[in-house]
Amino acid sequence: MDLFLQQIVNGLTLGCIYCLVALGLTLIYGIMEVPNFAHGHFYMIGAYVTFFMMTLYGLNYWLSAIIAGIVLAILGVLLERLVFHPMRHTPATNKFIAAVGAMLFLEALARVLWGSDYRNIPSVYDNVVQIAGIRTTEQKLIIIIGAFVLMAALYVFIKKTLIGSTIEAMAQNRDGASLVGIDVNRVAMLTFAVASLLAAAAASLSGPIFLVYPGMGNIIIMKAFVIIVIGGMGSIPGAVIGAFILGMAETMGATYISSSYKDIVAFAILVLILSIRPSGLFARGVR
Amino acid sequence: MLSFLKEHKFKFIGYGLLLIIGIIFPIVSPNRYYLTVATLGFIYAIAVYGLNLIVGYLGQLSLAQAGFFGLGAYTSGLLMLKLDLNFWLALPLAAIITTILAVLVGLISFRTKGHYFVILTLCIGVIINLVIEKWDSLTGGVRGLIGIPLPNPIGPLEFKTLESQYYLVFVFLLITIYVMNRISSSLLGRTFRSIRNSEDLASTLGINVMYNKLLGFAIAAFFTGIAGALYASYIRFLGPEISTHHLTFEFLLFLLIGGQATVAGPLVGTLIASVITESLQFAQEYRMVIFGLMLILIVRFFPGGAVGEARKLKVKVTDFYNRRKAGNYPSGPGAGSSKGKLGVPSKGESHVTKN
Amino acid sequence: MLLKTEHLTKNFGGLTALNKVDFEINEGELVAIIGPNGAGKSTFFNVISGFYRPSSGTIKFMGKEITNLETHNFARLGIGRTFQTTHLFTDSTVLDNLIIGYRSKTKMGFFDAIFYSPRSRREENMCREKAEEILDFIGLLEFKNYPVANISQEAAKRLAIGLALVTEPRLLLLDEPAAGINHGETTNLANLIKKIQQSGITVCLIEHKMKMVMNLAEKIMVLNYGTKIAEGTPKEVSENERVIEAYLGGVEHA
Numbered sequence: 001m002d003l004f005l006q007q008i009v010n011g012l013t014l015g016c017i018y019c020l021v022a023l024g025l026t027l028i029y030g031i032m033e034v035p036n037f038a039h040g041h042f043y044m045i046g047a048y049v050t051f052f053m054m055t056l057y058g059l060n061y062w063l064s065a066i067i068a069g070i071v072l073a074i075l076g077v078l079l080e081r082l083v084f085h086p087m088r089h090t091p092a093t094n095k096f097i098a099a100v101g102a103m104l105f106l107e108a109l110a111r112v113l114w115g116s117d118y119r120n121i122p123s124v125y126d127n128v129v130q131i132a133g134i135r136t137t138e139q140k141l142i143i144i145i146g147a148f149v150l151m152a153a154l155y156v157f158i159k160k161t162l163i164g165s166t167i168e169a170m171a172q173n174r175d176g177a178s179l180v181g182i183d184v185n186r187v188a189m190l191t192f193a194v195a196s197l198l199a200a201a202a203a204s205l206s207g208p209i210f211l212v213y214p215g216m217g218n219i220i221i222m223k224a225f226v227i228i229v230i231g232g233m234g235s236i237p238g239a240v241i242g243a244f245i246l247g248m249a250e251t252m253g254a255t256y257i258s259s260s261y262k263d264i265v266a267f268a269i270l271v272l273i274l275s276i277r278p279s280g281l282f283a284r285g286v287r
Numbered sequence: 288m289l290s291f292l293k294e295h296k297f298k299f300i301g302y303g304l305l306l307i308i309g310i311i312f313p314i315v316s317p318n319r320y321y322l323t324v325a326t327l328g329f330i331y332a333i334a335v336y337g338l339n340l341i342v343g344y345l346g347q348l349s350l351a352q353a354g355f356f357g358l359g360a361y362t363s364g365l366l367m368l369k370l371d372l373n374f375w376l377a378l379p380l381a382a383i384i385t386t387i388l389a390v391l392v393g394l395i396s397f398r399t400k401g402h403y404f405v406i407l408t409l410c411i412g413v414i415i416n417l418v419i420e421k422w423d424s425l426t427g428g429v430r431g432l433i434g435i436p437l438p439n440p441i442g443p444l445e446f447k448t449l450e451s452q453y454y455l456v457f458v459f460l461l462i463t464i465y466v467m468n469r470i471s472s473s474l475l476g477r478t479f480r481s482i483r484n485s486e487d488l489a490s491t492l493g494i495n496v497m498y499n500k501l502l503g504f505a506i507a508a509f510f511t512g513i514a515g516a517l518y519a520s521y522i523r524f525l526g527p528e529i530s531t532h533h534l535t536f537e538f539l540l541f542l543l544i545g546g547q548a549t550v551a552g553p554l555v556g557t558l559i560a561s562v563i564t565e566s567l568q569f570a571q572e573y574r575m576v577i578f579g580l581m582l583i584l585i586v587r588f589f590p591g592g593a594v595g596e597a598r599k600l601k602v603k604v605t606d607f608y609n610r611r612k613a614g615n616y617p618s619g620p621g622a623g624s625s626k627g628k629l630g631v632p633s634k635g636e637s638h639v640t641k642n
Numbered sequence: 643m644l645l646k647t648e649h650l651t652k653n654f655g656g657l658t659a660l661n662k663v664d665f666e667i668n669e670g671e672l673v674a675i676i677g678p679n680g681a682g683k684s685t686f687f688n689v690i691s692g693f694y695r696p697s698s699g700t701i702k703f704m705g706k707e708i709t710n711l712e713t714h715n716f717a718r719l720g721i722g723r724t725f726q727t728t729h730l731f732t733d734s735t736v737l738d739n740l741i742i743g744y745r746s747k748t749k750m751g752f753f754d755a756i757f758y759s760p761r762s763r764r765e766e767n768m769c770r771e772k773a774e775e776i777l778d779f780i781g782l783l784e785f786k787n788y789p790v791a792n793i794s795q796e797a798a799k800r801l802a803i804g805l806a807l808v809t810e811p812r813l814l815l816l817d818e819p820a821a822g823i824n825h826g827e828t829t830n831l832a833n834l835i836k837k838i839q840q841s842g843i844t845v846c847l848i849e850h851k852m853k854m855v856m857n858l859a860e861k862i863m864v865l866n867y868g869t870k871i872a873e874g875t876p877k878e879v880s881e882n883e884r885v886i887e888a889y890l891g892g893v894e895h896a
Contacts, residue, residue, distance in 0.1 A: 029402075035402050035405070083587070086587060087586070090587075090590070092401060092402065093342075093348045094586040094587075094590060096348060096402070097348075097539065097543065097582060097586045098582070098583045098586050100536055100539070100582060101578075101579045101580065101581070101582030102579065102583060103579070104533075104536060104575050104579035105575070105580055105583070106579070107575065107579075108572070108576040109576050111572060111575075112572050112573060112576060222409065222410065222413060225406045225409070226410065229403060229406055229407075233402065233403075261417070261421055264414055264417050264421075267410040267411075267413050267414045267417075268414065270407065271414070274395070274396075274398075274399050274407050275395045275398075278398040278399040278400075279403065280403065466756050469755050469756045469757075469758060470755050470756070473750070473754070473755035473762055473766070474741075474742075474745060474748060474755070474765060474766055474769065475750070475751070475752060475755040476755075477738075477745065478742065478745055480731070480734075480742075481742045481745075484731040484732065484733070485731070487693070487725070487729070488725075488730075488805075489742075490712075490713040490714045490717070491691065491713070491716075491722070491806070491809075492714075492717055492742065492745065492805070492809055493714050493717035493745070494714055494742075494745055494746060495712075496713075496714065497712075502751075506752065
């Protein structure tokens with residue numbers, strides 16, 4: 001029973017990280033219809049920026065995380081301006097390939113600049129805490145709390161600000177007949193900024209418990225895709241639900257089934273879902 | 288016959304050149320290293336031809352191709368290592384098993400469309416890769432498969448030397464190109480292209496879109512499986528990394544450099560990419576930095592690839608000469624009476640609208 | 643009777659785009675479907691051409707029920723159609739566009755292709771001949787080698803109709819064939835449609851240009867909010883109270 005509760009906390013932690021990454025991916029997909037393959041590598045760069053801010057410049061963890069967020073937001077806007085904006089009228093396949101190109105570029109660049117070594121963001125909060133009989137670390141609590149704070153902030157941003165609600169409206173209804181007079185450019189840039197910031201936050205939060213290396217974006221981006229397909233591409237609540245489903249499924253699968261095949265769980269779920277519902281779990285059927 | 292030759296002048300010149308250069312290359316090649324590069328390039332090119340059929344002709348961005356490549360390689364390698372099968376039995380078996388799996392994959396994945404299809408095939412590729420990596424007892428896991436035998440001799444023909452292996456792979460490449468050329472210039476190729484252009488329109492013409500996609504996918508997987516089997520007996524070592532999506536992306540890059548939906552594109556692209564890779568030897572780690580950028584630049588500025596852009600240029604030049612010859616270019620029927628050119632819907636979008 | 647729908651209904655989520663439509667098209671007729679924008683005309687076309695599966699109701703074609711067949715089988719049975727936005731294979735020539743239209747009548751497969759079998763050669767010639775025959779019929783033969791991108795909008799419209807004709811349909815569905823072309827061209831197009839009917843093909847069209855519809859059609863069905871509100875000869879329909887009301891009440895000016 002203890003193990004089970006422990007695994008719930010672990011699943012929740014993993015779900016939180018997935019959630020922050022998947023939210024960005026789904027926002028970008030919703031607004032631009034770009035499956036941004038480079039998003040996982042933004043997460044990777046976010047981890048590196050945090051790492052170097054702390055180790056090279058001796059900055060405090062939180063300050064490093066904020067700087068990583070700012071750097072990544074700028075990078076996100078740059079990617080949108082330089083690659084996706086000029087390609088917005090090209091076929092979907094071309095955008096996808098461009099995103100793949102951006103991904104390969106970023107990973108190789110990270111390798112060239114920082115080498116292929118595995119690194120670890122120094123953990124300041126690695127004390128074990130016990131809450132209601134569940135043993136966990138401070139860092140995991142920080143991940144959970146941090147992720148929920150960010151989700152709440154995103155919620156407020158989307159629901160209470162004009163530009164935020166525009167993003168939501170555009171994401172959920174791309175035809176957007178009622179959205180005449182919106183500065184689409186501004187919305188696109190802002191979406192990329194917010195999404196990349198969330199990826200950086202996921203990286204800073206999880207950095208102390210995960211390893212940091214150039215290829216770390218590869219698996220997470222694919223899992224994020226699995227999540228947003230489960231949740232319906234472009235759907236914000238769908239991404240949140242999908243992230244926690246996957247986080248839990250993986251943790252439980254690793255504990256109770258097989259840890260070496262745990263990474264397959266996510267992809268097997270996706271194949272299963274799309275075999276039964278070719279347009280995703282929550283998509284409204286047309287034909 | 289003469290007019291036929293004349294009409295296909297460029298094609299014949301192309302084939303002749305390919306044949307001559309292909310045959311004399313080992314003789315004139317200044318060092319054996321180039322020969323290994325060319326052999327590996329040809330093997331990849333066969334796989335890229337498969338990708339071209341599915342991405343270029345059918346317009347379906349399948350990212351499971353390296354998975355099929357790995358599957359073909361491991362199947363052939365395991366059949367030869369564990370069952371002592373003859374290469375000439377293992378190769379077709381590997382191709383057929385890959386094809387059967389691809390049909391099963393296709394049955395699931397072609398029910399999805401657009402980005403869902405891309406992501407689904409990507410995930411299937413990842414699953415194949417993970418199974419290869421984790422199924423330690425069969426595949427050797429991350430340690431890989433070592434000591435895969437050379438292709439068995441056919442009568443007096445042995446494949447012990449690098450030259451003989453080169454020619455073996457070259458023959459398979461020629462067969463592949465021949466088949467792809469036949470497909471491309473037949474009604475089957477037209478059918479595939481019509482699906483790429485507009486699935487909706489193709490199905491209103493009575494074309495069974497699902498069946499044709501599956502057929503194309505199966506043919507593509509067959510050749511990808513052959514490429515994998517050739518790879519296994521050429522490199523003689525297999526690791527799980529030959530089935531990762533990174534290899535799929537490389538295939539995609541080769542295809543885009545050469546030009547999708549063209550018969551020459553895959554070979555041209557693979558060779559250009561090989562030359563670039565080799566000339567970057569001094570800075571191997573920069574390779575993907577450059578290729579990543581190239582991928583973006585090509586889709587942004589030269590979506591036709593080398594062959595496609597050359598063709599566009601040729602059309603422009605002929606057009607220019609025609610104008611000079613005729614004084615002016617004949618105008619279209621009723622041109623000027625309407626609003627000029629028609630607005631063409633962009634590819635890949637559905638045009639079935641509910642009112 | 644060629645085509646018959648019974649209680650044909652199509653829902654999109656909570657929206658009923660088509661509500662229990664009963665309609666019949668007889669062999670050799672030229673019928674039209676009219677109605678204000680959003681009345682469900684295109685949905686009706688999409689359902690009877692197999693693009694959408696109806697939520698309920700049945701479609702019978704030549705006495706056989708075809709409701710749940712796949713899209714390409716509708717075409718194979720003899721229902722050809724055009725789209726509202728002109729739909730062509732944009733990166734090939736006029737002739738190439740039509741050649742593929744005859745594909746469903748051919749049988750050659752992968753092995754025919756790689757061995758260049760007599761069947762594949764014969765069928766390729768068949769397709770080419772059929773394409774040229776139709777190009778002649780629609781008056782575009784002399785432009786057969788033009789890239790589609792270089793022909794006028796009116797020619798493109800005729801070519802789109804030609805593409806549907808190559809499949810040798812018994813019933814041809816035309817979705818707003820005259821949209822976006824001028825008066826003189828509309829007359830030409832009306833003549834072409836008449837010529838198609840005279841060649842023995844049943845035609846059903848959606849059109850907003852009332853004058854063309856009234857001149858051409860022998861029978862008209864009027865849809866409003868997904869429901870059939872009237873059916874009859876042009877004269878009957880134009881005098882129908884509910885039709886007048888629908889058109890005056892709607893935003894659309896026909």
